[in-house]
Amino acid sequence: MFHVYWPATACLTLFLIVGVIMVMLRWGPRICRTRNVALPERTDWQHRVYEQTVTYA
Template sequence: MGLHVFWPASAVLTLFVVGVIMILLKFGPRICKTRHVPFPSDEEWEEKAYSREMSVSIA
């Protein structure tokens, strides 16, 4: 009896573990409540980047 008997079970287990890791990476802060303050969204970053007044002083 060789490895060929166990590869389907190990493949399913590997896919399950990889799936759990991917779900935790994507939804981990919401599921586990690990972060109290979420990262700003892309729109908030753009607003901060373009909302500053530009001033030029020639010395």
């Protein structure tokens, strides 16, 4: 009987595993407390990069 359901089970398992991986990549440090210091937000480091002066030698 299992031979009928294995494609659906495999597809569901694949989506579940991919979903867990995506959640851990996105919110892993907040959920698991793996990082002691939070990374700066994207807008913060973009402003710092653009504020640097460019010199030509």
